[in-house]
Amino acid sequence: MLTPVNQAAKRLDWVDDLVTSGGIYRATAWTADRAYTLLQSAPEIEESGLTIKLPNWWKKRPRPSVSVTIGEQKGGVGLDELLDFKVEVALGGDGLTDEELGALLSGPDGLVFLKGQWVEVDRERIRQAMEHWQKLERRGEVSFIEGMRLLADASSDLKEGGDEEQKAWTVLQAGSAFRDILDGLRNPATLASAKITEDLKATLRPYQKTGLNWLAFLTNLGLGACLADDMGLGKTIQVLALLLNRRKQAPGAPSVLVVPASLLANWKAEAARFAPALKIVIAHPSEMRRDELAELGDHLGPVDLVITTYSMIYREEWFQQYPWELAILDEAQAIKNPASRQTKAVKKLQARARVALTGTPVENRLGDLWSLFDFLNPGLLGSSKVFKEFVKGLQGRADNQFAPLRKLVGPYILRRLKTDPNVVSDLPDKIEIKSYCSLTKAQVTLYQKTLEKMKQNLQASDGMARRGIVVQSLTRLKQVCNHPAQVSGMGEYEPSKSGKFQRLQEICSEIAERQERVLVFTQFREIIDGLSEYLTEIFGRAGLVLHGGTNVKKRGQLVEQFQQADGPPFFILSLKAGGTGLNLTRASHVIHFDRWWNPAVE
Known part of the structure; x- marks a missing residue:
């Protein structure tokens, strides 16, 4: 029976002292300090073969923490708005008085009896956390963007990763006013219904009504929204319903819709079919003369929607100067390259709110996501350089690497899939079949020749030239097939x-x-x-x-x-x-x- 005790004594000096003194064989009253030592040593004691029964409250490790509340007071909402910011030390949601805080910081570490219960205290960690957050508190307010970053478990500037141990002694929470907004952003199904006007000549499915409510909620707040529904789920009709809704709220305030050239006719037809009351102009050389197009900004009058293409935005500068109600991008992956002319021009559009429609918010790289959000909510993900460093820092995390990024962008992306039974229960399943084809003799011969030529070219090249040869050869092999x-x-x-x-x-x-x-x-x-x-x-x-x-x-x-x-x-x-x-x-x-x-x- 003494073997487990001896094992524990070898592992832990304080157990060895108890064995040597004989104190382990008799009941004794312990100080809070010795009790804390026992609680911390519990895993090693159990590994030695002893059974130890701990109080239930220790499993939850009650501890005072630095409580940071963002956005308690009601105010405006938008990327440029400021939120109130409050820092206090609290226990279980109850703030400590100045006297209690003073006693806490001047007392010992370990177990402390506070507000009628035993709690774990690390004075240095609490001090460090307080100093960290009080730097921000001294400013009095934080921007909406900073508040969103902090609540996503990122730093206010996206630059510092933060001390994980320090975070363990901090509780970040949205105040009542800000929490109401976040709940709506994160749970679209709970939003109040937006007005569906009689001018919409279609019946929206339940998930499309949710999409309309969400779009109306964000755009009314002046925030950017990315509707990323699977292809075929009706992004077009949800946007037309939104435009009719905005038309009632802000008559005479035109919106602009930017689309690939191949979709001009499609949008024109869909609008005529489902929202014939909308006064629409197609701003493109296929529909009007160049001189009319150049002067269109001075003669919009009662127009509700101007539909144009990505190339027209940089060719006609008045698009970038006009005060639009909404700026909407269809197939928004077209702006994934932040260095392109059309991306730079589109990001200069002036509008009360911005909307992006895409089935693929990220095609290849997280940089695609940054460029999209640089249009939707400029500044939320920082500069391109800051974002790259932020992502690099996330990749070094041990668990839930990209959780902060998901929390940060999640409220502004609404994505539903055809495979979700709650979306379209009566839609037949899509059947995908891979059909494998054999090569003919002529194809086999040409395929082998192409491979041999690639090998010869690779042997005679180096560096980036080799990559170019591989890509070129892969394309050629696809053509052979x-x-x-x-x-x-x-x-x-x-x-x-x-x-x-x-x-x-x-x-x-x-x-x-x-x-x-x-x-x-x-x-x-x-x-x-x-x-x-x-x-x-x-x-x-x-x-x-x-x-x-x-x-x-x-x-x-x-x-x-x-x-x-x-x-x-x-x-x-x-x-x-x-x-x-x-x-x-x-x-x-x-x-x-x-x-x-x-x-x-x-």
Whole structure:
């Protein structure tokens, strides 16, 4: 029986003293200091084979902490607003009096009897935490952005990672006024219903009503919102409902909607269908003369919405100077490159609030997220340099690395997926099938030649040139897999020479028999004519083609033609030109003839 005791004595000097003195064999009254030593040593005592029973309150480790409250008083809300800031030392939510705090800081560490209970005290940690937060308190207020950063467990300037042990002695909380706002941002389903006007010629699904409520809540506060719903869940109709709502609140205050050129006709058609009361102008050379476009800002009058393209924003500077009600970006991943002309121009738009629509808020890098938020809520994620250092610091954390970043941006992103049963319960499941195709003899021969040439080029190169050779060769190999004629650029696209063409024939023959329709995507414009000719043979009639060279007006006509009840059986689109935001609901099949590098694009 003494073996566990001897083991504990070897591990812990104070147990060895008790054994030597014989004190371990008789009952004794301990001081708070000795009791604290026992509590801290409990894991080692149990590892020695002894059983130790601890009071339940020790499991929760009650301790006084520095309580920081942000935004207790009601006031304005917005990126430039200031929030009240209060620091005190509290126990279980109850602030300590000056006398209690003085006694606490002048007394011993360890176990202290405070407010009728035993608590753990580390005076130095409490002092350090108080000094840290009182520096901010002396300013009297913090900005809305600083408050959001602090409540996300980041520093107010995103630069310092902070002492984790010090954080353990600090409780950060939103005051009652700020908490009401945060609850609405984080729980859209709890928001009050925004007015759905009779001018909306559609019935919103429950999740779309939630989206409208959330958009209205944020934009009314002057905050940026990113609606990142899965493709097909109706981002367009939610925004049209928002615009009708704002029209009632601020008549005569136009908003601007920036879209890729291929979506001008789509937005025009959707607005005419669901929100015909909106007075809309398409600000693009396809719809008006250049001189009219240059002077449009002086003659908007009763216009509710100006729809334009990303390139027009930097070509016509008046867009950046006009006081818009809302600035809305569709396919907002278009501004992921902060150095591009269109991104810089878009970020100069003046508006009461900003909205971004995208199914892919982050395509490749976290830098995409920074650029998006630099538009939505400028300053929230700091400068690009500060953000990179902030992310680097998060990567060094042991647990929940990116939790602070998620907390910081989460309130401004609303994303619902088709797979969520609470979103669209009556939507049939999407079926994805990978169709593997064998290479023909001609493809195998050309594939091997391409590999050999790549090896030779790699041996004769070094540095960045080698990377360029690999990327170029991968693209060439993808073309070989499509059809040998795509590589040579000569001859006809004979189906017998491509495993993909043969498999395409099998798939599309079944679709043709069922009199259904199909979309075919490819990243290579040069193969489109060959595919179109082949599919015309399979379906017995011609289809449609859309690529980067198709002018804006023609794109809208093609979409309208495909959507008709007796429309063409197939539509071939280049992935970059036709892969975003087009409503092509008549098709029940989609074929990716070749794969893009990034699945998010598909």
